[in-house]
Amino acid sequence: MKDLWNKEFAPQSVETPKEIIEQQCDSLERLTKGKITAKLSEYDGHIASYIKSGITSSIGAIGASLGDREVNIQEDLGEIKSDNFIFEFFITSKSTPNYKYRVMFIKYGIEFYPTLIVLDESIASELDVEQNIEVASQEKFEEILEKILNSNKIEKVINALLAIAMKEEKKLSF
């Protein structure tokens, strides 16, 4: 019998939000010579459900235009809710392993996109975006992630942690 499959299959080339962030975690460790660590951990809590206003800023165009509506993530990604992945992305350091500053949560289903980002309030304010951003594609996710990683807030925290690391190094060298 002839082959009824009229298609050629190829694995999807999309990277998951988790993979993309993990690459950036490696980069930060390399850039800071192992002193600062960014981590992505599974999160078992509830992350977002409240009334929010529409995205109005220039950067806001990155996210879907949500308008004024209730964001109940269980319903937004409801069809795939049993397969949701929720992670928290945070910064810590080798010399303060007990410390955590959480940059954001991410949440996505088995199709990876759309992905929901729940951003730290001060970073959202600095970037003039809503705290809850829904991104439709890998490209949009990378675009907003780049802005987040280059925010003044993250730079401030990393610089403070680097200062602690330097002091620790000095102590050890004596």
Place this chain on the structure above:
Amino acid sequence: MNILFWNTYKNNHKSGIDDCLIELVIDKRCDIIILAEYHDDVRYLCRQINNISNVEYVPIPNNGGCEKIKGFINKKYRIENINEQHRYQIIKIETVSYKLLIGMIHNISKLHASDDQQKENLRFFNHDVCEAEKSNKTKNTLIIGDFNANPFEVSCVSADTIHAIPYIQEVKKKSRTVQGREYEKFYNPMWKFLGMREIPYATYYYNNSGLINYFYNIFDQIIIRPQLLNSFVDESLAIITNTLKHNLLTGHKPNKEYYSDHLPIFCTIKEENIK
């Protein structure tokens, strides 16, 4: 250990909020001073106090993650910065005999957010507190700050937020299971101030034009885990209305024109009773 919290409302310089703080810190022999909306340099305040106090204070370490809370602490304590988020910070105090976690919060205001958003922040906060308790192997936790919600509001009482209950017998049961999920409790002693016939009625006054108007609000709160019940000195808990030289009230309300729209709160923890 004496703990003071005050939302200083952008440091009104008419009267000198620093003068009030210096008086309070020395008069109340404070060990930990936690401030919200304090817009000046806390290191400078610390130096001012150190010049006249027998106790040496140092700023509570902050890596810039939390921008809503500042503070300083008696230098004798060894502290570790555990978690920083925009609106809250968790620190650990460790001595040879005990560990103590202190969560400090300035929650989002009702003027800028819905009740649900306030609840959301407290839910994240509680999750981070529970995680800190787990990783530091202690339930000796005290939370203090401007919750921007009253003790009776859903955001304070709900099991999935901070689950702060005013009844010791219930709190002693430590946790409650709701739909298969276990939620640990906090004891909230602030309820005792509700309905007081004498001043201070509350820590914050707001007269709105809506159908529901509480007028006097207890937004500034201290709550503790049941593990700290024996250490918490009930009679020490106070809403402060005056310093030695300054009356922080105008009539029955906080004098926001001269000082702050919030009143300070204070409590004592008997360290020898912390296990």
